[in-house]
Amino acid sequence: MEKTPGVINERSVGLVNTRHLIFEKFTFRSGRTLSPVTLAYETYGTLNRRKNNAILIAHALSGSAHAAGYHSPHDAHPGWWDIYIGPGKPFDTGQYFIICANVIGGCSGSTGPSSINPETGKPFGLDFPMVTIQDMVNAQMHLLSHLGIEKLLSIAGGSMGGMQAIKWAIVYPEMVNSVIAIATSASLSAQGIALNEVGRQAIMNDPNWNHGDYYDSKGPDAGLSLARMIGHITYLSDRHMHEKFGRRFQKEDLPLSTFKNEFMVESYLHHQGNKFVDRFDANSYLYITKAIDYFDLKKDYGSMHEAFANVTANFLVISFTSDWLYPSFQSKEIVQALRANGKNVMYTDIETDMGHDTFLLDYEPLKKNISNFLKREFERISKE
Amino acid sequence: MEKTPGVINERSVGLVNTRHLIFEKFTFRSGRTLSPVTLAYETYGTLNRRKNNAILIAHALSGSAHAAGYHSPHDAHPGWWDIYIGPGKPFDTGQYFIICANVIGGCSGSTGPSSINPETGKPFGLDFPMVTIQDMVNAQMHLLSHLGIEKLLSIAGGSMGGMQAIKWAIVYPEMVNSVIAIATSASLSAQGIALNEVGRQAIMNDPNWNHGDYYDSKGPDAGLSLARMIGHITYLSDRHMHEKFGRRFQKEDLPLSTFKNEFMVESYLHHQGNKFVDRFDANSYLYITKAIDYFDLKKDYGSMHEAFANVTANFLVISFTSDWLYPSFQSKEIVQALRANGKNVMYTDIETDMGHDTFLLDYEPLKKNISNFLKREFERISKE
Numbered sequence: 015m016e017k018t019p020g021v022i023n024e025r026s027v028g029l030v031n032t033r034h035l036i037f038e039k040f041t042f043r044s045g046r047t048l049s050p051v052t053l054a055y056e057t058y059g060t061l062n063r064r065k066n067n068a069i070l071i072a073h074a075l076s077g078s079a080h081a082a083g084y085h086s087p088h089d090a091h092p093g094w095w096d097i098y099i100g101p102g103k104p105f106d107t108g109q110y111f112i113i114c115a116n117v118i119g120g121c122s123g124s125t126g127p128s129s130i131n132p133e134t135g136k137p138f139g140l141d142f143p144m145v146t147i148q149d150m151v152n153a154q155m156h157l158l159s160h161l162g163i164e165k166l167l168s169i170a171g172g173s174m175g176g177m178q179a180i181k182w183a184i185v186y187p188e189m190v191n192s193v194i195a196i197a198t199s200a201s202l203s204a205q206g207i208a209l210n211e212v213g214r215q216a217i218m219n220d221p222n223w224n225h226g227d228y229y230d231s232k233g234p235d236a237g238l239s240l241a242r243m244i245g246h247i248t249y250l251s252d253r254h255m256h257e258k259f260g261r262r263f264q265k266e267d268l269p270l271s272t273f274k275n276e277f278m279v280e281s282y283l284h285h286q287g288n289k290f291v292d293r294f295d296a297n298s299y300l301y302i303t304k305a306i307d308y309f310d311l312k313k314d315y316g317s318m319h320e321a322f323a324n325v326t327a328n329f330l331v332i333s334f335t336s337d338w339l340y341p342s343f344q345s346k347e348i349v350q351a352l353r354a355n356g357k358n359v360m361y362t363d364i365e366t367d368m369g370h371d372t373f374l375l376d377y378e379p380l381k382k383n384i385s386n387f388l389k390r391e392f393e394r395i396s397k398e
Numbered sequence: 399m400e401k402t403p404g405v406i407n408e409r410s411v412g413l414v415n416t417r418h419l420i421f422e423k424f425t426f427r428s429g430r431t432l433s434p435v436t437l438a439y440e441t442y443g444t445l446n447r448r449k450n451n452a453i454l455i456a457h458a459l460s461g462s463a464h465a466a467g468y469h470s471p472h473d474a475h476p477g478w479w480d481i482y483i484g485p486g487k488p489f490d491t492g493q494y495f496i497i498c499a500n501v502i503g504g505c506s507g508s509t510g511p512s513s514i515n516p517e518t519g520k521p522f523g524l525d526f527p528m529v530t531i532q533d534m535v536n537a538q539m540h541l542l543s544h545l546g547i548e549k550l551l552s553i554a555g556g557s558m559g560g561m562q563a564i565k566w567a568i569v570y571p572e573m574v575n576s577v578i579a580i581a582t583s584a585s586l587s588a589q590g591i592a593l594n595e596v597g598r599q600a601i602m603n604d605p606n607w608n609h610g611d612y613y614d615s616k617g618p619d620a621g622l623s624l625a626r627m628i629g630h631i632t633y634l635s636d637r638h639m640h641e642k643f644g645r646r647f648q649k650e651d652l653p654l655s656t657f658k659n660e661f662m663v664e665s666y667l668h669h670q671g672n673k674f675v676d677r678f679d680a681n682s683y684l685y686i687t688k689a690i691d692y693f694d695l696k697k698d699y700g701s702m703h704e705a706f707a708n709v710t711a712n713f714l715v716i717s718f719t720s721d722w723l724y725p726s727f728q729s730k731e732i733v734q735a736l737r738a739n740g741k742n743v744m745y746t747d748i749e750t751d752m753g754h755d756t757f758l759l760d761y762e763p764l765k766k767n768i769s770n771f772l773k774r775e776f777e778r779i780s781k782e
Binding site for chain 1: 585586587588589591592593595596599600603604605620621624627628631634636639640642643644645661662663664667691694697722725
């Protein structure tokens, strides 16, 4: 890993490569087995001799293994959580060994619906097995074995990343010292499911989707773009949108008497939608949103209380007051169930107008919470 | 108007017909003139000799002139606000003369994009003039002249209907004794515009939309249905959706490992979407949502204070605590601007979990507020 001047600043992890781990086979919770299966991942920092400084970062719906640094000195943007990962940053690469993998079912290097099915020589499309949060966790477990890590200092994630983090602590308690669960939930609300469904419908309504079989032709770009636009509305708050765009027009001089006129908020969403189709696969969007919808600790374990009964990790749970997609009360439910089980939990409901996406923004209260929690946890286990 | 037994209950206005007023010409705010123009309307109750008991009901985005009663004894459902309009109901047809017209630009009898352009002999489609809330009000004004009504006891509406009601009081102050503005706003928020835009995009993404020229072929049903699904999410609250659907599945026995499985909330939205395409025109959806987006009292009059300077009507303003599409603070802005101008305003922020759509539901606090306000207003003007 080398540093380059220019676009890459002092506190970046610098140039990084995505690596690929290939397992011989992987059995999904649905019972289907695929062989082989690839997991794309990146690491930042160095694993110490005691192998007790490893932190797994779990990404959200549209994330990838590329969480920090740059793939090339010419990249306009670093990895998706670069603000939080690097030398002296909350996930301090001077201290910790950070791992991030693209989820199974994804489209950024890990095996997913757009991957070639070795049995047919064609992309899986809808023949890909159903993916669950537990499948994502199990795939990550293979990666940790490969890296020789027996216990994580921490597993951290926001939104769907938080679901994976919680699931880790429940399914592999002996492998998790601590969990950082940000803006997440033990199960999506009916409204959240509804919003995911209209996004999926936007994709499936697009004739170019062709029941998931579009890899030889023009894909469902318009549908995927619309799904992303719907998503973006839910990632921001009403207030933040008001402050960012208000009711301003993109071009003030166009007459109102046409359909050409656009509010700034409309241009912003169109821009977000258009950008997304260049980097994301529509079928992955369907599979991953379904994984989110089906995640349900209460249902899977009988109750929230039972879900957390065998957890041994210490928890940092963070919600954002203006997050209406993963509202604070859902984080509080997790905290209450953990505390009712006598577990060690720190909880902060961070006051912010910026909505769900706060976890991706440069936000000092979030940085401090993560940084302090990790320091304390690392001190604790270093004494063991 | 005759009463029939069976489906039509005692407190219904009974069987009603939609009538059609044809004006020779109508000039839109955009400057375009159409000739002729039709306005579909219904009336309930009797205009008294002093002609001081007339109430105009303004409908919301998806409404029609059919606000109360039944078109046939076989109708499964009465008009859209039948709960509120009828003998002994808040809009008491024993006392008041109620009028409701389909908005211009609509698709339920009034001239709109699906109407035949006499110049071409084909439907207007996107050649229909841009429609504003003020155009809707102006068309209603023609109807009142036709009915010989010089001054309304009240004008009432929820959502976009509230925008029309407020606009009436501003533009024709001498014709309006009172206004009942429910769950409305002086201008939509950026989030509201964004949500309307993703609905429009769903329609315009549908290849059957064909730039608005679809009247000779299969229309953009999938797109319009999706727009309606998005809309429905915003009409309910997270809490109400949770209570109504929770995370229950439509069919509990289907395996999770398929895309066939549906949460109840998904079925509900699909059902709402499918029903909607039978009664609504996609181009009207585009035009009317644009009219809502462009409505902006601050911008049109320089400030909220100036907007209400010449109003003489008494106001009843009602918002709902769980309405996130037209949040309470937007109603409070209207109330503050009216009070700063020394106007007579009653304001209630009704505690409810049912979100924006509360104004369409059988909700006692809303009924009482409307009923009492109208009684007081009718007494006041009866003494004049």
